[in-house]
Amino acid sequence: MDDTAALKKTPLHDLHLQLGARMVPFAGYDMPVQYPAGVMKEHLHTRAEAGLFDVSHMGQVIIKAKSGSYEDAALALESLVPVDILGLAEGRQRYGFFTDDSGCILDDLMITHLDDHLFVVVNASCKEADLAHLQAHIGDRCDITLLDRALIALQGPRAVEVLAELWADVAAMKFMDVRHCRLHDVSCLVSRSGYSGEDGFEISIPSDKAVDVTMRLLEHPDVQAIGLGARDSLRLEAGLCLYGNDIDTTTSPVEAALEWAMQKARRAGGARAGGFPGSGRILSELENGAARRRVGLKPEGKAPVRGHAKLYADAEGKAEIGEVTSGGFGPSVEGPVAMGYVPVSHAAAGTLVYAEVRGKYLPITVSTLPFVTPTYKR
Numbered sequence: 001m002d003d004t005a006a007l008k009k010t011p012l013h014d015l016h017l018q019l020g021a022r023m024v025p026f027a028g029y030d031m032p033v034q035y036p037a038g039v040m041k042e043h044l045h046t047r048a049e050a051g052l053f054d055v056s057h058m059g060q061v062i063i064k065a066k067s068g069s070y071e072d073a074a075l076a077l078e079s080l081v082p083v084d085i086l087g088l089a090e091g092r093q094r095y096g097f098f099t100d101d102s103g104c105i106l107d108d109l110m111i112t113h114l115d116d117h118l119f120v121v122v123n124a125s126c127k128e129a130d131l132a133h134l135q136a137h138i139g140d141r142c143d144i145t146l147l148d149r150a151l152i153a154l155q156g157p158r159a160v161e162v163l164a165e166l167w168a169d170v171a172a173m174k175f176m177d178v179r180h181c182r183l184h185d186v187s188c189l190v191s192r193s194g195y196s197g198e199d200g201f202e203i204s205i206p207s208d209k210a211v212d213v214t215m216r217l218l219e220h221p222d223v224q225a226i227g228l229g230a231r232d233s234l235r236l237e238a239g240l241c242l243y244g245n246d247i248d249t250t251t252s253p254v255e256a257a258l259e260w261a262m263q264k265a266r267r268a269g270g271a272r273a274g275g276f277p278g279s280g281r282i283l284s285e286l287e288n289g290a291a292r293r294r295v296g297l298k299p300e301g302k303a304p305v306r307g308h309a310k311l312y313a314d315a316e317g318k319a320e321i322g323e324v325t326s327g328g329f330g331p332s333v334e335g336p337v338a339m340g341y342v343p344v345s346h347a348a349a350g351t352l353v354y355a356e357v358r359g360k361y362l363p364i365t366v367s368t369l370p371f372v373t374p375t376y377k378r
Contacts, residue, residue: 010056011150011210019225027124029057032227039229043331046196046234047372050156051226052217059127060147060204063134064117067141073118076138077111082253082276084263088113093176093191095261097253098133103278103285105247105256106133112178112191119178119189121151121202123243150210155200155234157375158222163190163201166216170201175376184209184216195231197238197374236337237330239296239369245307246294246325246339252278254285255341257294257369262286293347296367297324297338297355304329304336305355305362311340312354317361321346324355330371337371338364 007030016023021032032054034042045051065072074085083096090113098106107126112119122130127146134144154163163170166183173179173192181190186209194200205213217223232242241247247256265271268283276282299305304327311322327338338355346353349368354361 008057010054011207012054012056012152012214015211015214016054016225021225021227024228026228027057029124031057032225034227034229035225037224039227039233040331042224042226042230043233045224046156046198046226046230047332048157049222049224050154050158050162050200050220051196051230052214052223053153053155053226053231054150054214055153055202056150056210057124058151059122059124059130060149060151061120061122061131061134062117062143062145062147063120063138064143064145065141066143068116070113070116073116073142074113076141077118077120078266078272079275080133080137080277081111082262082266082279082282083111084265084272085111085113085118086272087263087265090115091178093178093193097247097258097261098130099253099276099278099282100249101277102249103252103281104249105243105251105253106130106249108241108243108247110191110193114178114189125244147204148207150205150207151202152205152210152214152217153194153196153200153202154217154223155194155196155198157199159198159200160377162217162220162223165220173377175199175378184213186213188213192377195238195240196234197240197370197372198234199375199377233328233331236326236328236339237332237370237372238374239339239371241294242326251294251341252285252290253282255290255292255294259286289344292322292341292343294325294339294341295347296369296371297327297340297353298365298367298371299327299336299338299355300363300365302335303357303362305338305357305364309355309357311342311364312356312361313346315354315361315363317354317356321353333371339369342366
């Protein structure tokens with residue numbers, strides 16, 4: 001029996017096959033991990049020019065208050081996230097996360113204020129659980145709608161010039177701006193954001209027009225199709241968390257070094273402090289710190305250290321202190337990079353720790369994140 005038959009397919013699936021992609025199962029979908037150029041070249045092309053990613057497997061959700069009021073929708077969502085949604089300006093996007101009663105992360109998401117409602121993008125692997133979570137907790141106050149749309153990401157220093165050929169106004173957008181526009185005569189929603197550390201855009205497109213718009217962008221000589229392999233190495237160099245690897249229901253936002261995503265209004269003493277699941281622990285950790293911390297890790301030599309490798313304080317492997325959550329080779333850094341959790345006593349940049357790899361204890365230096373300087377349009 002063909003195992004791929006049970007996998008879901010994005011609206012761009014046939015196009016990936018035409019482009020020679022190697023397909024793999026990912027979050028229940030048949031997704032392109034790389035194209036004939038290979039992960040290394042795809043990664044470097046995105047850093048130098050523009051890469052196009054299919055992220056249609058992610059969930060696109062509309063949250064609209066039954067009252068029709070944006071304020072009501074914002075306050076409803078604030079009951080589930082430690083983020084200032086009420087203060088989010090129209091046409092602006094903000095990173096956030098659902099927390100559980102233990103103060104850990106159920107999923108991370110992008111939240112946009114559009115007109116009188118919220119547009120939220122959630123991870124593919126959490127899509128069904130997130131919808132059930134929203135329905136159970138705020139479904140009495142809000143209509144929750146999962147959209148049937150494609151989503152692509154155009155990332156890299158040439159992304160703005162490429163997209164401006166289809167819609168000139170894109171050049172005026174700043175990082176985290178969101179606008180309705182027409183691309184190739186198709187009504188799209190464009191955000192100046194992404195998950196590569198590069199300037200770029202995410203574009204929500206009606207499913208039946210996804211191939212047309214994507215092909216139009218791929219016709220540009222600076223644009224190449226990029227798979228999940230390079231997407232992972234790009235986000236790792238940018239120090240960005242992958243849900244299920246670096247953050248999950250065993251990690252709090254403060255442990256994950258995501259304090260920056262929790263605004264003053266939701267913290268102790270703020271206008272709407274607390275009121276979200278796990279607020280007791282999270283507010284306490286914001287004030288007093290957490291016992292452990294997500295950090296960057298730079299292995300010595302050229303051998304990558306992968307996720308789940310144990311970390312030790314000593315070269316003999318007697319004092320286990322943490323674990324690598326993501327790791328691989330960083331093509332732009334020209335060496336291995338990783339992230340993981342260590343006690344705060346070992347979290348300072350420059351601290352030497354050791355990773356167990358095939359029975360050996362390899363030296364790793366704790367590093368500041370990100371490994372590459374982001375080029376977001378501020």
